[in-house]
Structure formats: C-alpha cells, structure tokens
Amino acid sequence: MSGLTHLDDQGNARMVDVGGKAETRRVAVASGRIRMSTEALAAIRDGAVKKGDVLATARIAGIMAAKRTGELIPLCHPIGLDSVTVDFAFEDDALRVTAMAAISARTGVEMEAMTATCVALLTIYDMAKALDKGMVLEEVRLIAKDGGKSGRWRAEGHQDLEL
Numbered sequence: 001m002s003g004l005t006h007l008d009d010q011g012n013a014r015m016v017d018v019g020g021k022a023e024t025r026r027v028a029v030a031s032g033r034i035r036m037s038t039e040a041l042a043a044i045r046d047g048a049v050k051k052g053d054v055l056a057t058a059r060i061a062g063i064m065a066a067k068r069t070g071e072l073i074p075l076c077h078p079i080g081l082d083s084v085t086v087d088f089a090f091e092d093d094a095l096r097v098t099a100m101a102a103i104s105a106r107t108g109v110e111m112e113a114m115t116a117t118c119v120a121l122l123t124i125y126d127m128a129k130a131l132d133k134g135m136v137l138e139e140v141r142l143i144a145k146d147g148g149k150s151g152r153w154r155a156e157g158h159q160d161l162e163l
Helices: 038-046 054-067 110-128
Strands: 024-035 083-090 094-105 136-146
Touching: 024 110, 038 094, 038 110, 054 083, 054 094, 054 110, 083 110, 094 110, 110 136
Parallel strands: none
Antiparallel strands: 024 094, 024 136, 083 094
C-alpha cells in the first residue's frame, strides 16, 4: 500500500515481524529539554525542590519508562533492554535530558530512548510545577542510532557522536 512497515496491504495496523532479522547491537540516543524560570532551574540545581531530588527521580522514571515502552506504544515490540542511561545538562533557561538505550536484538531501541526522554521531562515538570507552571517541554528528538539494517544515523549537528 504505502510502504509503511506498520500497515498491511489493506492499510490495517500490524506489528512488524522481526523474526527473520539478524540480531545486532542496537543503540539509540534521544534528547529533549524543559524550559523554565531561573528560580525553578536554580531550585533543581541546588536540590531545593520540596518534593525531593528532581534529577534522581526523573532518572529512575526515564529508565522505568524505557523498560515499559512496548506496553505504552501500541505497535512497539516489548524488548529486554541491555542498558538505559538518562543524563541531565543545565542550560541557560532549561534543563536538557538525554537518554540512551541499548540492546542486542532484532529490533531497534529508538522508541525506548524517546520514551525515557519524554517521561524524564514529564517527571521534572511534575516535581517542579509548584515553582513554575509555565514550563515548556520542547525539542524532543532522536539524535543518533546505530545498528540494524539501516545502520548508523545521526541528526544534523551530531555527526561526530560516538555510541
């Protein structure tokens, strides 16, 4: 029909059959940011948010979410991840989240990295919303992936990223 892998010849949704694919090492990195007031950013940086350690909580939430991606995204394969990392970087007006997921399998881990990023960002919002209800989640995207039939891919500006 349209060449989309999650549609059959009649246009119905389907889970892609990965049984014939070779197992390869697959790694994906996703990133996003949450823009907020300088006061909220300082409170997170200083560990002064009343709900607790924002970064530790967001890291655990992101890892947990990556592990459950197959339950959240309807046509995504449930997979046993080898590793997931969630890291943070303070920017002038935002906090950046970068998640990396890895596996040796027949299917990729882009959705797991994206899910980890999104849930970590949502957790930051939840924990700091008393300080700034106007926080904005933005720029969530895949920035790199390795493995599988399509091989190596890097977003513009990230060509030198090694996984």
